[in-house]
Amino acid sequence: MRVVPSARPRKLAKVPFVELADGRVQGVVSSGSDIGRVYVSSVEAGTYAFSCSTNNNRPCGGAHGAFCNHIRALIGEAVLQYGAERVARYLKVDVFGEQADALGLTSAMTSTHPAQGDRSAAAQVFSRFLRHLAYLEFAPTTAPVPEMHWFPTTGAVA
Amino acid sequence: MRADLLTDPVEGLDDALAAVDGFDQVLVGGLLRPQPAQAVGLAGLADAVAGSPLAGRVAEAAEKTAAGAADEDHYMALAAARSALLGSVHDALVERVEEAVGRPRAEGPAAAADGAERPVNLLVAVRGWLCDLARAGWQGIDHELIGGAAPVVTAMLPEPGLRRLATLLDGFAAELAASCPGATLERIPVRRWADLWSRAMLLTLPGADRATAVGEATGRLLPLGVDLHEHATAVQAQVHAVFEPADGGTPRLVRAGVSAPKPDTVVGAGLWQLLRPHMSLLAAVSEGRAMELDAMPVTAEGDLIWDDARATQGDPAEPFTTARVAMRTAVSAPVTPVDRHPARIAVPVLLEGYAVEDEAEGLAFRVAGERLAVDTGRMPAAGPLTADAVASSAACLGLLRWDAGRFLLQPLAVERTVRKKPVAVHAAAWAGGTADKAGVRAEKAATDAVNVLRERAGRLLRK
Numbered sequence: 378m379r380v381v382p383s384a385r386p387r388k389l390a391k392v393p394f395v396e397l398a399d400g401r402v403q404g405v406v407s408s409g410s411d412i413g414r415v416y417v418s419s420v421e422a423g424t425y426a427f428s429c430s431t432n433n434n435r436p437c438g439g440a441h442g443a444f445c446n447h448i449r450a451l452i453g454e455a456v457l458q459y460g461a462e463r464v465a466r467y468l469k470v471d472v473f474g475e476q477a478d479a480l481g482l483t484s485a486m487t488s489t490h491p492a493q494g495d496r497s498a499a500a501q502v503f504s505r506f507l508r509h510l511a512y513l514e515f516a517p518t519t520a521p522v523p524e525m526h527w528f529p530t531t532g533a534v535a
Numbered sequence: 536m537r538a539d540l541l542t543d544p545v546e547g548l549d550d551a552l553a554a555v556d557g558f559d560q561v562l563v564g565g566l567l568r569p570q571p572a573q574a575v576g577l578a579g580l581a582d583a584v585a586g587s588p589l590a591g592r593v594a595e596a597a598e599k600t601a602a603g604a605a606d607e608d609h610y611m612a613l614a615a616a617r618s619a620l621l622g623s624v625h626d627a628l629v630e631r632v633e634e635a636v637g638r639p640r641a642e643g644p645a646a647a648a649d650g651a652e653r654p655v656n657l658l659v660a661v662r663g664w665l666c667d668l669a670r671a672g673w674q675g676i677d678h679e680l681i682g683g684a685a686p687v688v689t690a691m692l693p694e695p696g697l698r699r700l701a702t703l704l705d706g707f708a709a710e711l712a713a714s715c716p717g718a719t720l721e722r723i724p725v726r727r728w729a730d731l732w733s734r735a736m737l738l739t740l741p742g743a744d745r746a747t748a749v750g751e752a753t754g755r756l757l758p759l760g761v762d763l764h765e766h767a768t769a770v771q772a773q774v775h776a777v778f779e780p781a782d783g784g785t786p787r788l789v790r791a792g793v794s795a796p797k798p799d800t801v802v803g804a805g806l807w808q809l810l811r812p813h814m815s816l817l818a819a820v821s822e823g824r825a826m827e828l829d830a831m832p833v834t835a836e837g838d839l840i841w842d843d844a845r846a847t848q849g850d851p852a853e854p855f856t857t858a859r860v861a862m863r864t865a866v867s868a869p870v871t872p873v874d875r876h877p878a879r880i881a882v883p884v885l886l887e888g889y890a891v892e893d894e895a896e897g898l899a900f901r902v903a904g905e906r907l908a909v910d911t912g913r914m915p916a917a918g919p920l921t922a923d924a925v926a927s928s929a930a931c932l933g934l935l936r937w938d939a940g941r942f943l944l945q946p947l948a949v950e951r952t953v954r955k956k957p958v959a960v961h962a963a964a965w966a967g968g969t970a971d972k973a974g975v976r977a978e979k980a981a982t983d984a985v986n987v988l989r990e991r992a993g994r995l996l997r998k
Contacts, residue, residue, distance in 0.1 A: 508689065522771050525702065
């Protein structure tokens with residue numbers, strides 16, 4: 378009955394946030410070397426135009442002319458969380474059979490030599506991450522929500 | 536249990552569902568430029584409620600909609616007609632279940648919705664979005680249209696009185712977003728989306744979703760099990776229980792729920808962690824205990840509006856004992872009109888002496904010669920109950936549900952015979968916490984996830 382399976386459990390340390398929204402696969406990626414630094418990364422659906430910058434709005438050194446490691450990590454975690462099929466459909470990437478994994482998806486996109494997108498997306502991604510976090514802060518309620526009967530848990534997938 | 540009653544056809548059911556399906560098909564193509572086939576579906580819906588007080592308004596709505604000249608009130612009339620039809624289906628099915636289970640229903644007037652003050656502009660915004668959705672049709676949805684729900688949901692979530700509608704919309708919109716663009720969709724969950732659409736439409740009427748406490752419950756609460764619901768950004772745990780009034784009155788079947796919005800990466804044991812601090816009953820479920828209630832507010836539908844301050848820990852109470860003894864004489868509560876829908880049927884039952892059929896099309900119990908499908912998909916991931924345990928069970932405590940034309944059993948707990956002794960496995964055993972090895976691992980993973988989210992957000996904010 379459920380149309381969207383719940384997110385698959387994944388470790389959040391490397392990529393605390395990833396989503397398919399605003400026509401992009403976008404999210405927040407932790408720096409591998411500096412615990413105080415995070416990157417805001419995104420890839421646009423269709424064009425695969427990519428963007429990566431730090432929380433201080435400095436461009437990522439690795440994202441010149443090609444996907445940096447942050448973007449590769451982002452795609453990897455998106456595939457873990459949503460499944461390769463859904464990520465591919467969202468990005469409008471045609472991958473078939475054995476290629477339908479994070480590596481296949483990434484190489485299908487890089488082979489088109491996508492352009493570097495502008496960094497204006499970073500602010501939006503950041504605000505989406507904050508919106509996402511706000512979901513931890515809403516007070517629970519003990520009034521019944523009968524509508525949730527349409528959304529049963531799907532325990533078997535985990 | 537008279538299982539034969541669950542497989543016997545219900546008179547009039549097919550006709551009512553055919554009218555519903557006819558209308559649902561209309562929403563696939565959308566109402567912007569109605570085609571002749573859609574006019575047939577609309578007229579079918581109007582005909583089906585022709586003998587009801589809705590007749591005039593629905594007939595007008597069907598006509599205007601078929602002509603492409605409908606306004607929001609017309610869409611509301613159509614949603615109401617569809618809901619009324621499914622309400623009648625619900626009533627027929629519930630009557631059948633009560634007969635099969637042999638459980639009476641407590642009579643009592645449903646509480647009238649009180650017209651509490653609401654930020655009406657938000658409800659108007661939701662209705663506008665839903666009407667745009669109906670015009671576009673499922674085949675016409677795109678990211679821009681679906682994205683329009685996000686700001687409204689964001690504005691509604693902090694408002695406790697709007698939580699129900701916000702939670703529904705959030706889950707519905709996420710599902711639609713995952714299915715965009717509609718033009719290339721191979722399979723459309725036609726009845727499901729029409730359910731969610733018409734339900735959301737009705738909830739935009741001020742007061743429609745108000746759960747009003749009509750009394751207070753003082754006595755002993757004996758938990759049966761927990762029904763867990765979740766979509767990407769919300770979770771609800773609903774405890775089914777038998778309530779024994781302290782004044783010696785008739786025991787009643789009741790529910791007590793707790794729900795919360797959540798980030799989509801909080802899953803598994805993280806769901807229990809989120810809810811646990813707000814309802815001591817979850818710990819009681821894990822410990823196999825009853826609770827003593829003192830003036831706990833309760834709705835006409837048998838929903839306790841839980842308040843930890845009005846509950847204290849009680850004596851040990853094993854759910855299977857509760858099901859075999861206290862549940863036999865318990866009565867069920869009536870259902871308020873807006874909540875009459877087959878998807879909401881969840882009737883606690885105890886099954887014993889069945890044969891397990893584990894076949895390609897899924898698990899089923901053969902009960903008194905009748906086949907009852909078992910829905911093991913609805914069991915929580917963070918819990919010890921598995922499909923294998925259900926398949927090797929001798930007794931099953933579950934919820935009787937109805938979906939896609941047949942009754943199903945959702946297991947809440949099973950009893951297996953291990954070395955000639957019954958051993959119970961409860962789906963929600965980890966609700967209040969656990970010492971189980973796999974459970975502890977799941978708890979730690981969930982704690983880590985939330986900690987990382989908070990810590991990383993702190994780094995981003997401190998720029």
